[in-house]
Amino acid sequence: MATQVAEKIALEITHRALGLSDDQVLEMYWAMLLARRLDERMWILHRPHLVAFHISGIGHEAAQVGAAFALKRGYDYAHPYYRDMATVLTLGMTPRDLMLALFGRQGEPSSNGRQMPSHFGSRALNIVSGSSPVATQIPQAAGIAFAIKYKKTDQVVLTCFGEGSTAEGDFHEGLNWAGIHTLPVIFLCQNNQYAISVPAAKQMAVPNVADRARAYGIPGVIVDGNDVLDVYGAMRDAVARARRGQGATLIEAKTYRPVPHSSDDDDRTYRSRAEVEEWKKRDPILRMQEYLTRVNLLNAQKIVESDARAKQVVDDADEFARNAPYPPAEAALGNVWGQVKS
């Protein structure tokens, strides 16, 4: 009994020691849960081809929510990659926004139906839309950080990518640049161990992406990417360093993608079901539920309730987007050129 109490206090300390209130840690859980349920619905919508394409962030929720939670929403910049649904939800995009993007309907906030789904963008939230070739956001994020330093504000930039992107030249060029100029940018690698079908061991000869940080003169930190609080702790420290003018950090969140790469992929061709099942036991949402239950912030009934609430929100977003009109075809025509100032 005494041991149990001691353990409970120690566990409580995990989020409070990080400066998070009970409400905040429940907010994290809600963002993770909502992202998961939305993502699952998107897969379902793709099956009968109600939507053209889906690329999934399932399994990455802890890494994303933990990272985004350490930013100031709408003040700091995020240059996400295509799996970052939980990141952008945490930063203020709504389930309706994301469903509008998926269906390509009028009012979709990234570009009103021009941009692919999962290429998230919102000027109001300082979320920068990316292009599809991987890693191109990394030099750009360094560039945004350069502008921040130039203008002497204390904003920071978060940019995310998978471990597959770290083989690209842009990864090297971007991190090298950030290192040279001591820029306020956090590079978050969500290492899910596969570049589509190619396992990490065939992508790099070092065990950890974070090991590469040394080559750029910046700290490299490894966290458990399925533990939202572990990610948050590292991210919070990296953000603080960046705001203090001490430069960039590379964070490697070790995680796993338990679903295919995208709706065009069949992952049964390149990995065993046993491997996938093993990782599902370490699912970040289950982990969070266990933690919150242990610290008495969640119980079986509350889990059922929050699931029902998430389903409602997802149903609403799905219905809203499904019934939303398409943008007029002429919406393809404008905004090719910026306004020219004399």
Add this chain to the structure above:
Amino acid sequence: MAEQSYRDAIKDALREEMRRDERVFILGEEVGVWGGTYAVTRGLYDEFGAKRVRDTPIAESVIVGAAIGAAMGGLRPVAELMTINFSLVAMDQIVNNASKMFYMFGGQFSCPVVIRTPAGWGQLAATHSQSFEAWYASLPGLIVAMPATPRDAKGLLKRALRSNNPVMFIEHARLYNVVGEVPDGDYTIPFGVSEIKRAGRDVTIVSYSRMLHVALAAANKLAQENIEATVIDLRTLRPLDLAPVIESVKQTHRALIVEEDWVTCGMGAEIAARIGKDAFDYLDAPVERLGAIEVPMPYSKPLEALALPEEKHIIARVKEMLT
């Protein structure tokens, strides 16, 4: 009105805009302490310091990528790429990112990046002597300027630095020492306004960048034989102003496009197609094109000379068109 070199006119445009607008900064290989491979930025580091004239590693993708990010972050970067040949290393950032940012973002973020880079040649062989303006001009969302004179180089660059669009500003290595008159004081030259450099009744020669000077020299020689050519400088390739070209062809009934690029799929192909459509009934001869021969540029001097059109080729081609 003072005489100035093409190089100094570009440098003055940079200097004046940097004094006018704190957001303008330069980044690129060798641009700082050393003053640029073609000495265009020489002196700017001393005046503006390391904050605004940034030497970069040899990393074209991050030069353009960071410039795009800085532009979205509210600055007005001028990215110098040592030559247009090296822009291929940054192609993804230019094509998939800079030129599409505004559109794919539904107009939320503009991307006012100016990419300065010289085309040109001079015994530099195949991978140092190319002219990719037609590739870049094919992209909606990217302005492509290719000035021929010091006056236009300064005016177009100042315009580029006040534009909210990404601009590919293509200089020419063999024009940097060319001297010409440059207006005093602050002025800009609009994108998409071609200029008639010389009026004549017999043939319309369309050109831009260095080949404009070759075309003008050829036209002067032709005049000695009583053949009068109109010579038109396009100045920007996107937007492309062909109205004066069409009007001129309606008078001369003959058109020749002169470029340094390969003729296949070059700018001339686009211009010829538009003349064929808009002035079809006025043509007395097929629209002709002169450009580089279809080989990668060789190194050795006589081989290189064979690859490029010269004054004599223009004269000969015009005479063929008139017979």
